[in-house]
Amino acid sequence: MLRAAWRALSSIRTQAVTQAPVLGLPGGGCAKLLSVQRDLPSRPGGLILRAARGYATQKPVQPSHEDDPLPSMLLKDYQDIPGIEKVDDVVKKILSLEMANQKEKLKIKKEQLMKKVVENPKDTGSLEARILNDIISTMFNRKFMEELFKPQELYSKKALRTVYDRLAHASIMRLNQASMDKLYDLMTMAFKYQVLLCPRPKDVLLVTFNHLDAIKGFIQDSPTILHQVDETFQQLTETYGGLSAGEFQLIRQTLLIFFQDLHIRVSIFLKDKVQNSSGRFVLPVSGPLPWGTKVPGLIRTFNHKGEEVRKAEFKHGGSYVAAPKEGSFELYGDRVLKLGTNMYSVNRPVETHMSGASENLAAQTQESIAPNPLAKEELNLLARLIGGMEIKKPSGPEPGFRLNLFTTDEEEEQAALTRPEELSYEVINIQATQDQQTNEELARIMGEFEILDQPRRSASKGDDLLAMMDEL
Amino acid sequence: MFRRERSIPLRGSAAALCNNLSVLQLPVRNLTHFGVVHGPSAQLLSAAPEGVPLAQRQLQAKEGAGVSPPLITQVHWCVLPFRVLLVLTSHRGIQMYESDGSVMVYWHALDAGDASLVQAVFARGIAASGHFICVGMWSGRVLVFDIPAKGPNIVLSEELAGHQTPVTDIATEPAQGQDCVADVVTADDSGLLCVWRSGPKFKLLTRIPGFGVPCPSVQLWQGTIAAGYGNGQVRLYEASTGTLHVQIDAHARAICALDLAPELLSAAEDTFVHIWKLSRSPEGGYIEVEHCHGECVPDTQVCGARFCDPSGSSFAVTGYDLAEILRFSSILSPVQQRKGRPNWPTCYKQRRIQSPTAHRSSPLPTRSCCQHTVSHW
Numbered sequence: 001m002l003r004a005a006w007r008a009l010s011s012i013r014t015q016a017v018t019q020a021p022v023l024g025l026p027g028g029g030c031a032k033l034l035s036v037q038r039d040l041p042s043r044p045g046g047l048i049l050r051a052a053r054g055y056a057t058q059k060p061v062q063p064s065h066e067d068d069p070l071p072s073m074l075l076k077d078y079q080d081i082p083g084i085e086k087v088d089d090v091v092k093k094i095l096s097l098e099m100a101n102q103k104e105k106l107k108i109k110k111e112q113l114m115k116k117v118v119e120n121p122k123d124t125g126s127l128e129a130r131i132l133n134d135i136i137s138t139m140f141n142r143k144f145m146e147e148l149f150k151p152q153e154l155y156s157k158k159a160l161r162t163v164y165d166r167l168a169h170a171s172i173m174r175l176n177q178a179s180m181d182k183l184y185d186l187m188t189m190a191f192k193y194q195v196l197l198c199p200r201p202k203d204v205l206l207v208t209f210n211h212l213d214a215i216k217g218f219i220q221d222s223p224t225i226l227h228q229v230d231e232t233f234q235q236l237t238e239t240y241g242g243l244s245a246g247e248f249q250l251i252r253q254t255l256l257i258f259f260q261d262l263h264i265r266v267s268i269f270l271k272d273k274v275q276n277s278s279g280r281f282v283l284p285v286s287g288p289l290p291w292g293t294k295v296p297g298l299i300r301t302f303n304h305k306g307e308e309v310r311k312a313e314f315k316h317g318g319s320y321v322a323a324p325k326e327g328s329f330e331l332y333g334d335r336v337l338k339l340g341t342n343m344y345s346v347n348r349p350v351e352t353h354m355s356g357a358s359e360n361l362a363a364q365t366q367e368s369i370a371p372n373p374l375a376k377e378e379l380n381l382l383a384r385l386i387g388g389m390e391i392k393k394p395s396g397p398e399p400g401f402r403l404n405l406f407t408t409d410e411e412e413e414q415a416a417l418t419r420p421e422e423l424s425y426e427v428i429n430i431q432a433t434q435d436q437q438t439n440e441e442l443a444r445i446m447g448e449f450e451i452l453d454q455p456r457r458s459a460s461k462g463d464d465l466l467a468m469m470d471e472l
Numbered sequence: 473m474f475r476r477e478r479s480i481p482l483r484g485s486a487a488a489l490c491n492n493l494s495v496l497q498l499p500v501r502n503l504t505h506f507g508v509v510h511g512p513s514a515q516l517l518s519a520a521p522e523g524v525p526l527a528q529r530q531l532q533a534k535e536g537a538g539v540s541p542p543l544i545t546q547v548h549w550c551v552l553p554f555r556v557l558l559v560l561t562s563h564r565g566i567q568m569y570e571s572d573g574s575v576m577v578y579w580h581a582l583d584a585g586d587a588s589l590v591q592a593v594f595a596r597g598i599a600a601s602g603h604f605i606c607v608g609m610w611s612g613r614v615l616v617f618d619i620p621a622k623g624p625n626i627v628l629s630e631e632l633a634g635h636q637t638p639v640t641d642i643a644t645e646p647a648q649g650q651d652c653v654a655d656v657v658t659a660d661d662s663g664l665l666c667v668w669r670s671g672p673k674f675k676l677l678t679r680i681p682g683f684g685v686p687c688p689s690v691q692l693w694q695g696t697i698a699a700g701y702g703n704g705q706v707r708l709y710e711a712s713t714g715t716l717h718v719q720i721d722a723h724a725r726a727i728c729a730l731d732l733a734p735e736l737l738s739a740a741e742d743t744f745v746h747i748w749k750l751s752r753s754p755e756g757g758y759i760e761v762e763h764c765h766g767e768c769v770p771d772t773q774v775c776g777a778r779f780c781d782p783s784g785s786s787f788a789v790t791g792y793d794l795a796e797i798l799r800f801s802s803i804l805s806p807v808q809q810r811k812g813r814p815n816w817p818t819c820y821k822q823r824r825i826q827s828p829t830a831h832r833s834s835p836l837p838t839r840s841c842c843q844h845t846v847s848h849w
Contacts, residue, residue: 246661246686256488314763
């Protein structure tokens with residue numbers, strides 16, 4: 001649909017160009033500029049403009065006409081009035097692009113182009129990328145990591161829940177109590193699955209390295225955070241790389257004691273048949289063996305001299321194959337183990353089942369945003385970064401970004417009410433001085449980030465935007 | 473060959489530890505006691521032969537210095553010549569109770585003195601030998617307590633230094649009356665097995681190295697050591713010399729429990745439980761092993777398994793996150809079961825044919841049968 005709209009707009013523009021342009025409006029001036037580019041290079045004003053253009057860009061901009069909006073499309077100001085679809089056809093025609101001047105068409109084209117840029121995966125300015133960056137930089141903050149690596153006993157369930165609450169709210173994202181509970185349950189069950197299915201206890205470290213590899217994939221463009229993650233990797237290798245198999249067995253057993261009696265059903269696991277409907281995980285009796293274990297089935301008998309005298313086989317009931325190779329514990333390498341990799345790498349909806357209630361929710365945060373006001377916020381933010389538009393600043397603090405893991409707000413409230421008591425977590429606000437320190441440090445670091453990142457972001461925009469800036 | 477019997481429900485699920493099931497048989501009262509570790513507490517329950525639960529009790533780990541509630545590592549009944557004691561080891565110390573868990577008789581706090589900040593401090597590995605109880609520690613030391621016939625006057629008699637890594641399990645066997653017979657085996661996280669002779673002063677007889685693979689479970693019977701390793705192997709050694717007799721690639725994950733009574737029972741985290749028939753060949757004197765039965769407990773990481781009676785015709789299994797004790801019993805009659813094992817020494821044969829109640833007349837205390845009146849809860 002977008003392409004059709006672009007095409008229509010381009011066809012309008014060609015029409016506008018061939019007509020004698022009506023001046024007085026900047027839109028008309030733009031049309032003249034474009035015509036200068038393509039058809040009449042010898043006009044005097046056009047030469048000066050072209051020279052100036054040459055400074056700004058390396059190559060001449062060729063605006064594409066395939067993506068112009070349709071002539072039947074309404075004007076930008078009239079697009080989001082409720083009930084505009086039910087208006088009379090004649091009124092619609094008056095308010096459409098057919099009767100409008102070039103400026104209106106360009107407004108729409110600009111908006112569509114901005115939307116395209118925002119959706120670009122390489123864009124680091126979108127809200128989602130910013131939230132991800134904020135959360136990851138908070139998590140891998142050096143002071144926080146130093147605290148984490150101090151030898152200490154396992155956190156209680158309430159303490160861990162408090163830490164996660166703080167982490168999730170370290171960005172502008174806000175979560176309701178019910179959504180936070182759901183997110184925490186999802187994280188807990190996923191990690192329980194990974195620890196339970198580890199073939200040998202040392203593979204818990206490989207799972208952690210898989211997590212770090214996936215995190216590094218999200219923050220490719222931020223060398224500061226990348227460096228923090230690499231440092232954490234070094235610390236992990238120093239602390240845990242030299243532990244014996246018996247010590248890893250103790251670590252794994254202690255982690256399993258933390259997850260004892262948690263049987264929340266997660267729909268992505270139910271679909272993949274890794275979890276039963278009772279909430280217990282499926283332990284497969286086939287597949288690759290842990291590194292260092294031989295295929296079961298052999299009985300070897302020795303005499304008192306140590307020579308093998310007899311070899312017998314028995315049926316062991318499973319169908320195992322030997323492990324191809326050991327996973328790598330280096331900074332970069334093939335981990336071999338698939339546990340701990342991104343379980344959402346193929347888009348699929350995720351649910352957690354409480355007793356009775358079942359909700360459909362989207363894994364991507366953008367689908368649960370209320371459409372209009374936040375889209376506006378996104379564009380305003382983008383425009384502010386480019387430095388073009390003036391923004392009406394809201395009187396209070398920045399409204400932020402609220403994440404709702406349910407389809408509507410009402411469902412969220414209902415889920416909060418119907419959630420069984422034993423699954424609710426009481427959040428304890430710990431006002432320890434260490435906490436405040438971390439917060440101040442985090443606030444300072446986050447503040448630093450905003451200033452540093454801005455010029456980089458604007459440099460990554462495409463040439464079309466520069467063209468638009470010229471007209472403003 | 474074995475069929476599933478009625479399970480016994482537990483109040484709390486079993487924790488993911490090794491050797492997480494202890495069974496005390498009381499044929500006199502027709503009862504079986506079970507002990508399972510839940511986490512910070514241990515559950516004791518008694519059941520009738522059909523698996524009907526009769527009484528339950530929960531024991532907590534005693535708090536010492538520290539912030540969070542301590543975790544229990546193992547619970548085990550120790551059968552001594554004149555009494556039966558229940559021993560609980562945790563991350564704080566060693567607690568000893570009367571066999572029904574009603575009264576704590578002795579408390580020994582762990583001294584974390586030499587431990588660095590990163591080392592976990594705990595006690596693990598419990599066994600009774602004569603009138604001694606041996607308990608292993610995180611440092612590799614084994615504490616030997618001298619137990620009087622009555623009363624709480626328990627004394628720490630010796631500290632054995634044979635291991636450098638945390639002790640995982642200890643196995644003992646009643647002394648046969650001769651000298652130089654090994655009757656205590658200790659295992660640790662590096663796979664090293666130390667074979668001792670008990671007495672007023674314990675003597676280290678031989679060591680069997682493990683090459684870094686932990687040995688979570690070990691058993692000793694009739695001079696044969698059965699050891700299960702973290703790579704799924706079960707190995708049988710001669711106790712007096714330490715020579716390897718049989719190596720079985722038995723499981724696909726780490727072994728978590730063994731029992732030897734006289735069949736060998738092995739359970740591992742790969743959800744399988746296997747039973748093996750052992751026999752001594754007439755010539756050469758080496759041990760032969762034959763696989764007898766394999767049982768799969770679906771989707772359950774097994775953490776404890778024991779035989780429930782001295783003939784090995786029934787066994788019980790516990791699993792991580794499972795709030796019940798699974799029971800299996802043999803569908804063959806005892807006579808049919810004994811076929812195919814002609815070469816056991818005569819004293820064993822006599823013991824097998826006599827009925828359980830006749831054990832009272834035997835001078836040697838047997839491992840798995842209690843001759844004393846124990847108060848019913």
